[in-house]
Amino acid sequence: MQGWSLTPWWQASLLKQPKPVCESQNSLYTYEVAPVFTLMEEAVLRKMIEMVGWKEGGDGIFNPGGSMSNMYAVNLARYRYCRDIKMNGLFAAPRMVILTSQECHYSISKAAALLGIGTKNVYVVPSDKRGKMIPSALEDQIKRAKSEGAVPFMVNATAGTTVLGAFDPIDEIADICEKYDLWLHVDACWGGAALMSNKHKHLLNGIHRVNSMAWNPHKMMMASLQCSAFLVRDKTSLLQHCHSAQASYLFQQDKFYDVSYDTGDKSVQCSRKPDAFKFWLMWKALGTTEMEQRVDRALALARYLAQEINKREGFQLLMEPEFANVCFWYIPPSLRNLPAGPELWEKLHTVAPVVKERMMKKGSMMVGYQTHRDKPNFFRMVVISPQVSREDLDFALDEIQHLGKDL
Template identity: 60%
Template sequence: MPKMVNVSCSFTYEVAPVFVLMELEVLRSLRQLVGWTEGDGIFCPGGSTSNMYAMNLARYRLFPKVKSQGLWALPRLAIFTSPESHYSVKKGAAFLGFGTDNVILVKVDERGHMIPEDLDEQIELLKSQGVVPLLVSCTAGTTVQGAFDPLDGIADVCDKHKLWMHVDAAWGGSVLFSKQHRHLMKGVHRADSVAWNPHKMLVAGLQCSALLLKDTTNLLKRCHSSNASYLFQQDKFYDVNLDVGDKSVQCSRKVDCLKLWLMWKAVGSCGLEERVDKAFILVRYLVNQMKKRDGFHLLSEPEFVNVCFWFVPPSLRGREGNADYQNKLANVAPTIKERMMKQGTLMVGYQPLGDMVNFFRVTVFSPLVSHKDMDFFLDEIQRLGSDL
């Protein structure tokens, strides 16, 4: 029997010409939202991988011999990020051989925004120790509080020290569709790379994760290509730059761009903008309802669609000064979550942060959610926690 080719994957133009062109078009459209008229990109298997690609590209751009000589070709390199950044930054540093000790945590303010002045000081300090600063990984929409790092201020520092500026916008990137909320990512056009997950806020099918690059020198291909002669012959009759498989680490990939392309065609940019704006409206409704009820205490006013809060049961109200108050409050969220899961009504995450004990963290973004759902959410927490 003849060998069958899987045309639902993307590695050479001749195998999947429509999907190759579709990916290029979707990436071009996403780059335009970032503010770039030119550039490159690729769809990756998740935002964590996108962040790792950025680290690898930054290293190759500064030290191209690393591709052939490996870590022997490198001095000690440092990556800068905030303690509020996604765990994939440290995971990527370990995987790529930087080492987690070389991920330098920059101070944040009380809302979780990276402080550019501290970034500058940390870079100067590492330089004085003979370390080579490589990359700053900013976050646009932190996992917990939904904070957006001040990209313009960070870009100034990166320009000063000639560092690669990466923006992990896996969670928050979709605000770029919204005229009302895109200001949260002011300065993103100054970055070298952006990670963006449409499968998060836009609710594209999992997985749908894009890495966008300002680079126009074919850096992705130069960094990752292996020039396999059975796939990437250079004497084909078409433009061999359309053989995008040599840009990626994995070569053949699922056509994740199709999920976003179909949705974008179906609802248009205006429909995606409405989806983003609706999420903010629902969050404002949820927060306003919390303020009308006893026992709900916000960590801070939400900047994005992350709502972090404590529920203080009646037995603890007015007893904030007691020595055991924090320990008892720490047990509230886990107990309520256990009850709601066993009863099958809800599943809401909780966590501590710094010196703050367990609090609930809910993210609101589904276009199917309504005010009624928000009311039920609050009612259920009150019902399950009233006797604690």
């Protein structure tokens, strides 16, 4: 055996595996280390900006998720109001206030905590019964902040809330933000996909008026995780000025190419995965028409599910869905003669957890449940997969009924 070089079988197996292109070691910080991926990111961002309706263009960056996109928005809005804060810190700014609806994603409060604004300075704006921010209540909160000597600097609206799938009235909110000179950010991580559909893009009417937007193709568009874009209407390199550290060993200004392609200096990260490639490749493979049909089909199936719930005894919608979120109760036969009131709500609250436990132990499905405000536990189904059929949705309702009818 002398002179032989043996490789353990497990090492040989690993060596034979092709490296997925999306897991390339290329990192997006300077153009020279990832030229193709840099150009792909620019092309995808430019197309997304076009769909938002910013006719004069804009800026943007892909990052690890919607929470990060919302943090970018808070930091950029604050920098726009008080540029000295970058060098002098919080001592350079007054008490600053973010305004957002009670249905917003929790990442807004997390961003306020992380950036030193403080969660108590996130003023919550009431929403209506459908989960939409109430514009008049927004203006009341702005006036309240000013009366306290604080400085409201940003409004966060939501296009497609996490629970109900509600879309805030962007046009009306934009009017108020223009009146008070506030940065308007829209968290469209979930609902941004509606822009792909001529039939449903009206849900985001007014989106062209916002200052920034978060949009996650890894949600309804089903791009591979992670794939999240932060888009900015500003074209004056505000994103770069806010985050730039001008590291001389990477971002030399006398390179032979356009240094605006060194996108790492406008990111809070250094190394970044080429996440835009995932969306670019999917878009190329499916085409814009198929992407539009994917959105239309998902919302059509959500409507079908809602219609079936309305037809079936023992099922009740919280409300007719605006998007792909379908929220409903299953009421077992033993509870159907109880009048609406505390006794029914208390008993109904225990139904969904038991049905969920049974379906998990049986291995038939995974359907989430939750409370919302004062409502007892309900099921929340979000229909997005292009592989889901009407028969699958019928099965889900049949299975919930089968597992809960004896409760």
